[in-house]
Amino acid sequence: MAIDVRGVAPLLQVFDMPRAIAFYRDRLGFELVNASAPGDECNWCMLRLGGAWLMLNTAYDPDDERPASPDPARQAAHRDTGLFFECPDVDAAFAHLRAQGIDVAPPKIAPYGMKQLYVVDPDGFELCFQHHA
Secondary structure: OOOOOOOOOOEEEEEOOOHHHHHHHHHOOOOOEOOOOOOOOOOEEEEOOOOOOEEEEEEOOOOOOOOOOOOHHHHHHHHEEEEEEEOOOHHHHHHHHHHHOOEEEOOEEEEEEEEEEEEEEEOOOEEEEEEEE
């Protein structure tokens, strides 16, 4: 018998938690469901948008000395991670992102039939909102 799985919640390590929360909550529309501490200065949080779940964790523990800016090599490696969200109205997602001031290219249809809209979060993780065309 297979394992009974009801969903998945990827964990992303972020450099600046308040900036990441502002992007996901305030610009993309995710709901902040749970956090390790009140407010945006938490070290871990759980977000939800529709049926999609996402966890964010600070890349540096509170006791560690966080560098003044993100490590470029670490941030470049984030491009190896892509989150693909089922999104029935990709054109509406495009309009929403543009209205939020996010620089995003118009959706395109991939060779395998998915209409896709790509955006990169503040930590360099690629997000794709897609639906079968």
